[in-house]
Amino acid sequence: MAPVLPATASAAPAARRRGRAAYVLLLPGMTWLAVFFAIPFVTLFMTSLQQPVPGKSGKYAFGLEFGNYVTSMTEYWPQFVRSFAYAGIATLLALLIAYPLAYFIAFKGGRWRSLLLVLVIAPSFASFLLRTYAWRTILADDGPITSTLNALHLLPDGRVLNTGIAVVAGLTYNFLPFMILPLYAALEKIDHRLIEAAGDLYASASTAFRKVTWPLSMPGVVAGTLLTFIPAAGDYINAELLGSTKDRMIGNAIQTNFIEFRDYPTASALSFVLMAAILILVFTYIRRAGTEELV
């Protein structure tokens, strides 16, 4: 008994010290977020409510101009719809491509696993811009892909580049690793004995997948779709480089307002509408997917 007492006595302050240490650990992250997220966030919100200074065109001053939000939605709803449609399709395609791949790496990868994962990330070693540029060569009008599709009469416009198809393809490609990695992480954690047990209980392979593997990989699916959908919806590089004037997304509208028009209030309002729309979509999605514990 005797040696236990002093031990517990000193354990309390130690725990408190550890508690304090935990807060200290939080500090860099919190500071970072405060300086580079919270403050700009507030500034951006205030900017979104600014009104033009009468008689001084191109100048904006403090105001409560909620009309900026109305204009941004009435003027740019097609771009909003298009952004979510393109991002949605790209996310779905990425999931369809990534799931089998992640499944293979996690379950059949064996000693090649690490190498395969490196290969998944390898394209990211080259610049995002460069990779998107490369798609222009890949999808060129006289290139093999377009020629083949044209021979099969599959292209209404006779081309892939500078169409919505190219934008979706670019988005799918660029964000694919963000889908594969969380899926892999989720699949890799699955206890194989559970799948074996399903087999022992006379579940067919497909039933075992449906009842065991898929539900257990759900956290990966949710994380992967979010990591793909959110940046894809706000992306503007793919639409800029691979799209035509009819495939502009909301990111392009924000860019144009910021840089071309120097209309910071509208651009900020657009950013906030985008943020709000994404938040709503994400929360609805997570509720339906039933993995609240993720967020």
Place this chain on the structure above:
Amino acid sequence: MTDDRARTVRHLTGMMSSAVSRRRVLQVAGLSGAGLIAAACGAAGEDTGGASGPASAAAAAQDASDTEKVVNWSNWPLYLDIDDATGKYPSLEKFTEQTGIAVTYTEDVNDNNEFFAKVRTQLEQGQDIGRDIVTLTDWMAALWIQNGYAQKFDKALMPNAKNLIPKLQGVAFDPGRDYTLPWQSGFGALGWNKAKLKEAIGTDTMTSVDQLWDPALKGRITVLSEMRDTMGIIMAWQGSDPSNFTEDQFNQALEVLTQQVDSGQIRQVTGNDYAGALESGDVIAVIGWSGDMIQLGEDFGVALPETGGTLWTDNMLIPALAAHKKNAEQLMNFYYDPEVAATVAAYVQYISPVQGAQQAMATIDPALVDNQWIFPSAETLANSYVFMTLTFEQDEAYQRAFQKAIGN
């Protein structure tokens, strides 16, 4: 960061095609996230700083030129003679040799609007932007002068400025050329891929804007996202005068543009990257910039439409509060020496604004002496329009209408 990006993109465009030009550098790439945030903060800070902004008198700083023998110059990429082997700029080295002034040369102007967005906050708050010379296109230079962001030259230090060609003297936005001095000019013109054009419409020359609208070229043409060039060329084609047009005339031109975009005739409206698409053959004909297309080489054609092209000029100016004004003036003076100007023109293939450069070219590269794209004749110049000077309000209204038509 932007410098790095500009370099990356430059490298990139270089990889994509052998030909290079300053306009090619992707507009989109220059747009850094940091720039956006700075822009947002700038706009937000304006309720305090905006009101005090000077209307026309640019603030001058204590000139440190005598003690600090440096000058900081921001220019467009690939807009100065460069020794590809060493990466050095021979003419700048010569300047340093002559004057003892070291030049920090930065190619960080990729796009007028983008560059302005980057430095606007500092200008508005009355801070030095760290540059002693910036190179901006006419309309943007006009905006700087209007807002008091440009300093008046001390012409006594710039005797060579008298070499400015007459055509560019006395422009509306700076009648006495007290704030700006042209760096290079160029044309908005038709450009095409000769082989592909022949395949599509049976000829390898273009003379008219009508050819752009040929159904055989559906989805194979691009126009510039620079409103002044695209709209200027369309207006001239409709018989309006881009140097002096009415709102109705602008709208008529816009109607044509909208129709061609909506029908899918126009594939894309691009800033700088149309040249790559011309080379790959995805795009057959364009409204583009003269120097770019010349640099693409023999397989590509370039011509002013018979109804007229556009003529723009990029100008050097000294930003408010620049710390080395006198050094900057010496540098400008140096580049207005005809021989130096000819060296630059031989490299960049744009129009030299310096009188006497043509004669000096005879010793540098005789083949270029009669090059209409570097030393245009009076006839060529007569077939081009300088876009009308717009007030800020007009500019905003026209830009919005134009951007709306091209999908923004």
